[in-house]
Amino acid sequence: MKILTQDETRRITDRVMAFTKADECTVTINGNRTGNIRYARNNVSTAGLVENTQLSVSVAYGKKQGTATINEFDDKSLEKVVRRAEDLARLAPENPEFMPAVAKQAFKPSATFNAKTAAIDPEFRAQAAAYSIEASRKNKLVCAGFFTDTTSFETIANSNGVFGHQQATSLDFTCTVRTEDGRGSGWVKRSAGDVALFDAREASDVAIEKALRSVDARALEPGRYTVILEPAATSDLIGFMLSGFDARQADEGRSFLSKKGGGNRLGEKLFDQQVNIWADPWDKDVPVLPWDNNTMLPRERMAMIKDGRVASLDYSPYWAKKMGKRPVGSPGNMIMAGTSKSTADLIANTKKGVLVTRTWYIRLVDPQSVLLTGLTRDGTFYIENGKIKHPIKNFRFNESPVTMLNNIEEIGKPQIIAGDEVQYSMLIPPMKVRDFNFTSLSDAV
Amino acid sequence: MERRTFLNLSGLAMGSLLVPVFGNAVAAEELLTPLAEKYKKTLADIALNAATKAGASYCDVRVGRYLNQFITTRDLNVENVVNTESAGVGVRVLCNGAYGFAATSDMSPDSVAGAARQAVAIAKANAKLQAEPVQLAPVKGVGEVAWATPFKKDWRAVPIKEKADLLIAANKAGMDGGASFMRSVMFQVNQQKYFASTDGSYIDQDIHRIWVPLTATAVDKSTNKFRSRQGLSSPVGMGYEYLDARAADKVRAAGGVATLYKGSYDLIEDARAAGRQAKEKLTAKSVAPGKYDLVLSPEHLWLTIHESVGHPTELDRVLGYEANYAGTSFATLDKWQSKKFKYGSDMVNIIADKTIPGSLGAVGYDDEGVKCKHWDIIKDGVLVNYQATRDQAHIIGEKESHGCSYADSWSSVQFQRMPNISLAAGTKKLTPDQMIKDVKKGIYIVGDGSFSIDQQRYNFQFGGQLFFEIVNGKIGAQLEDVAYQSNTQEFWNACSAICDDSDWRMGGSFFDGKGQPGQVSTVSHGASTARFNGINVINTARKIG
Numbered sequence: 001m002k003i004l005t006q007d008e009t010r011r012i013t014d015r016v017m018a019f020t021k022a023d024e025c026t027v028t029i030n031g032n033r034t035g036n037i038r039y040a041r042n043n044v045s046t047a048g049l050v051e052n053t054q055l056s057v058s059v060a061y062g063k064k065q066g067t068a069t070i071n072e073f074d075d076k077s078l079e080k081v082v083r084r085a086e087d088l089a090r091l092a093p094e095n096p097e098f099m100p101a102v103a104k105q106a107f108k109p110s111a112t113f114n115a116k117t118a119a120i121d122p123e124f125r126a127q128a129a130a131y132s133i134e135a136s137r138k139n140k141l142v143c144a145g146f147f148t149d150t151t152s153f154e155t156i157a158n159s160n161g162v163f164g165h166q167q168a169t170s171l172d173f174t175c176t177v178r179t180e181d182g183r184g185s186g187w188v189k190r191s192a193g194d195v196a197l198f199d200a201r202e203a204s205d206v207a208i209e210k211a212l213r214s215v216d217a218r219a220l221e222p223g224r225y226t227v228i229l230e231p232a233a234t235s236d237l238i239g240f241m242l243s244g245f246d247a248r249q250a251d252e253g254r255s256f257l258s259k260k261g262g263g264n265r266l267g268e269k270l271f272d273q274q275v276n277i278w279a280d281p282w283d284k285d286v287p288v289l290p291w292d293n294n295t296m297l298p299r300e301r302m303a304m305i306k307d308g309r310v311a312s313l314d315y316s317p318y319w320a321k322k323m324g325k326r327p328v329g330s331p332g333n334m335i336m337a338g339t340s341k342s343t344a345d346l347i348a349n350t351k352k353g354v355l356v357t358r359t360w361y362i363r364l365v366d367p368q369s370v371l372l373t374g375l376t377r378d379g380t381f382y383i384e385n386g387k388i389k390h391p392i393k394n395f396r397f398n399e400s401p402v403t404m405l406n407n408i409e410e411i412g413k414p415q416i417i418a419g420d421e422v423q424y425s426m427l428i429p430p431m432k433v434r435d436f437n438f439t440s441l442s443d444a445v
Numbered sequence: 446m447e448r449r450t451f452l453n454l455s456g457l458a459m460g461s462l463l464v465p466v467f468g469n470a471v472a473a474e475e476l477l478t479p480l481a482e483k484y485k486k487t488l489a490d491i492a493l494n495a496a497t498k499a500g501a502s503y504c505d506v507r508v509g510r511y512l513n514q515f516i517t518t519r520d521l522n523v524e525n526v527v528n529t530e531s532a533g534v535g536v537r538v539l540c541n542g543a544y545g546f547a548a549t550s551d552m553s554p555d556s557v558a559g560a561a562r563q564a565v566a567i568a569k570a571n572a573k574l575q576a577e578p579v580q581l582a583p584v585k586g587v588g589e590v591a592w593a594t595p596f597k598k599d600w601r602a603v604p605i606k607e608k609a610d611l612l613i614a615a616n617k618a619g620m621d622g623g624a625s626f627m628r629s630v631m632f633q634v635n636q637q638k639y640f641a642s643t644d645g646s647y648i649d650q651d652i653h654r655i656w657v658p659l660t661a662t663a664v665d666k667s668t669n670k671f672r673s674r675q676g677l678s679s680p681v682g683m684g685y686e687y688l689d690a691r692a693a694d695k696v697r698a699a700g701g702v703a704t705l706y707k708g709s710y711d712l713i714e715d716a717r718a719a720g721r722q723a724k725e726k727l728t729a730k731s732v733a734p735g736k737y738d739l740v741l742s743p744e745h746l747w748l749t750i751h752e753s754v755g756h757p758t759e760l761d762r763v764l765g766y767e768a769n770y771a772g773t774s775f776a777t778l779d780k781w782q783s784k785k786f787k788y789g790s791d792m793v794n795i796i797a798d799k800t801i802p803g804s805l806g807a808v809g810y811d812d813e814g815v816k817c818k819h820w821d822i823i824k825d826g827v828l829v830n831y832q833a834t835r836d837q838a839h840i841i842g843e844k845e846s847h848g849c850s851y852a853d854s855w856s857s858v859q860f861q862r863m864p865n866i867s868l869a870a871g872t873k874k875l876t877p878d879q880m881i882k883d884v885k886k887g888i889y890i891v892g893d894g895s896f897s898i899d900q901q902r903y904n905f906q907f908g909g910q911l912f913f914e915i916v917n918g919k920i921g922a923q924l925e926d927v928a929y930q931s932n933t934q935e936f937w938n939a940c941s942a943i944c945d946d947s948d949w950r951m952g953g954s955f956f957d958g959k960g961q962p963g964q965v966s967t968v969s970h971g972a973s974t975a976r977f978n979g980i981n982v983i984n985t986a987r988k989i990g
Contacts, residue, residue, distance in 0.1 A: 047571070254626065361897045371985055443932070444901035
């Protein structure tokens with residue numbers, strides 16, 4: 001299935017609306033073309049291209065709603081999917097929290113599409129893999145990696161006149177390089193919407209250098225350390241915490257943002273003064289679609305944490321109405337303010353500390369305090385007098401991102417990073433944080 | 446484990462994110478009409494012929510139809526009811542010693558033949574980069590055979606209202622029990638899988654699974670404290686009869702602290718207990734960190750087995766194929782070759798088995814047409830084997846595959862996935878209550894909680910649902926803020942007692958993830974209650990601003 005144009009999807013949404021007699025109808029069309037190449041043991045193991053387009057139709061009779069999806073677009077199929085949605089709506093119990101479709105909205109386009117990224121072909125993917133394979137072989141190392149690129153579009157429409165259509169591109173690259181004897185491991189991750197910002201050779205060299213430098217790691221006693229966390233080490237921790245910025249959970253008393261006695265902690269200073277995090281669908285580095293397809297509401301540039309204070313919470317349309325708030329589309333990206341300092345600058349300013357390349361297998365231990373556990377991986381080093389002294393064994397940590405963002409000593413230059421387990425596009429700086437809590441050692445390399 | 450999906454699941458607060466994820470919505474009346482076997486065989490033959498004509502030395506075809514139904518509820522409201530369907534054909538070939546794979550949702554003869562030819566073209570391109578040709582362990586064709594999950598009640602035929610009413614009744618019971626908020630979800634799966642290969646097999650399988658997770662949350666606004674307790678059910682390879690609770694299937698936990706389930710599940714009873722125990726957690730005693738003897742119920746231990754034995758003994762991880770994402774393994778080939786690597790104490794026997802009735806991994810044949818079986822992974826504490834597919838068997842000197850191949854969709858390529866991996870019951874008669882009598886300072890843990898393990902599966906940390914202190918052989922008060930940390934080999938060597946087979950039951954996962962792009966698999970892990978001496982317990986309580 002090709003990437004559909006605005007005219008093509010408008011014709012489809014118009015046809016769908018015409019087929020239903022339900023009280024209201026909302027339609028979403030998503031399509032993507034995703035290419036990938038996977039390699040391991042210095043050999044390509046799989047490569048592929050997946051194309052998928054899906055139409056979702058949701059109709060409502062009063063407070064009874066039904067949703068159906070299909071991947072065929074002829075008139076007969078469009079009518080079929082509408083009838084299925086209507087059947088499910090009639091069968092469904094009435095939802096007391098049902099919210100009617102939103103009124104017509106204006107969406108200001110964001111620069112999510114890059115033609116050169118959309119033109120990535122199998123040769124480009126193979127070359128991305130080849131750089132790390134060839135350089136690893138040359139250095140007597142073993143690499144494994146994954147490159148994937150996506151060109152996509154999304155169309156939203158409803159029977160109140162909402163219509164939006166936009167294309168997007170993205171790429172992600174990860175590479176793990178290990179020494180042949182398994183005593184060293186390095187890793188790199190790169191994400192971009194514009195392929196011009198991606199350099200497979202540069203990225204591969206980072207993983208190779210970390211693999212070579214991480215051999216013969218020494219054990220450091222677990223405890224609280226000053227750490228320099230590269231962006232991939234904090235992206236999931238912060239993303240995890242922000243996914244808990246739900247107003248309803250806070251108001252109902254089951255969130256770290258619940259206030260004693262009732263209500264939420266909006267406006268309270270929970271983090272260091274230096275912490276500023278916002279969402280902006282039009283950001284030039286991490287643009288996202290200007291709407292949230294769950295609610296079909298426009299996204300806005302909005303502060304999430306301002307000067308260390310909780311600046312906004314996420315209200316679903318139902319909860320916003322109940323609490324008398326203006327509903328806004330949920331954010332799709334997350335941008336954290338930084339400085340012009342590089343990670344090397346942060347290291348140079350550190351007397352004693354630990355450099356963490358990435359964190360791994362992060363899980364919520366206690367939702368009351370957002371205590372997370374996880375491990376360091378693929379490049380953990382001891383810093384002394386402004387220099388990387390030697391590699392150290394990996395640690396398990398038990399730490400809350402709330403505490404982490406209270407203990408910031410220095411912030412570096414933000415970098416584009418896609419989360420491993422969070423859906424946000426992110427721009428995150430490296431950070432120097434004091435008293436980061438490592439609770440045990442891991443023998444894993 | 447498919448980390449993102451499972452993360453959502455384990456939270457359940459984000460239940461609405463879980464659906465729909467597996468395919469196109471389908472009307473209820475269409476669920477019960479299977480594809481005709483003759484039609485599937487015709488499509489398979491078209492693919493086999495096209496592939497061999499194009500130059501494939503081997504070809505297998507999977508004609509798949511996957512049906513799912515999800516019902517999500519919050520308190521006394523039904524939030525969502527979704528039926529999904531996904532159908533198509535996947536073709537894998539070997540040509541010039543390399544694999545090729547292609548899939549299509551267009552089940553016309555031309556499209557299926559085209560996919561087969563495309564798979565061969567991909568194999569030919571991959572062969573140019575191939576350092577060593579793929580070696581497939583032989584499989585004798587079985588002709589036309591069929592296998593089906595032995596179920597009594599088809600979930601597809603149970604009215605949605607009946608299911609929704611059950612979930613709402615459970616939520617009400619939880620709130621009556623003491624919960625401030627309840628969530629419950631019903632996942633129902635039917636995989637209709639047809640496999641054919643140039644070995645001469647035509648295998649038709651009809652697989653059914655069900656899972657009903659719930660979460661009860663109690664809130665004390667005066668102290669700003671909230672605590673949750675999740676359900677103690679297991680996902681199972683059964684029909685809807687799993688929810689017809691039978692008294693004979695109820696198991697009394699040690700000290701009577703909970704009712705546990707085996708073979709069928711009393712959702713209402715468990716929801717009510719979850720509500721009560723979530724409320725009790727609000728005033729539970731915070732654990733003192735230190736070394737404890739841990740008594741772990743099967744509802745908890747399955748996850749520790751999954752992470753610390755299941756994953757590290759996957760041969761593809763051992764070899765490095767997952768190095769860039771899920772990781773490698775400490776259980777390296779040299780340890781296995783030594784024939785004396787003490788993975789655990791002498792009483793630890795770990796068995797791989799894809800034939801256990803009611804388990805999530807139970808099928809007749811794997812996705813390479815290999816008949817399922819059981820074998821030893823750890824025998825008397827020693828690592829003796831791995832989990833292998835046809836192309837891996839020769840690496841560990843075996844002449845036939847273990848039958849560990851699985852793909853999560855007709856459109857995904859099959860690869861090595863974990864079978865049911867279980868801890869064998871103890872050989873001497875021992876109940877959980879008898880086991881606890883020998884414990885001076887310990888903690889009894891019931892149900893699975895947070896979980897995390899490093900990329901080579903050494904260092905892990907696990908939480909749980911219910912924690913009870915054990916003092917001088919007796920179960921005491923409920924504890925909170927408990928997590929234990931250990932090293933895999935040290936932990937299994939600290940295993941000092943395992944209850945007998947009267948206590949053996951399975952837990953499991955619906956969403957075990959692996960691969961890039963990621964795929965999910967379902968797997969069960971059986972165990973009896975077991976004791977581990979001198980394990981490090983930490984206190985997880987923290988204060989934030």
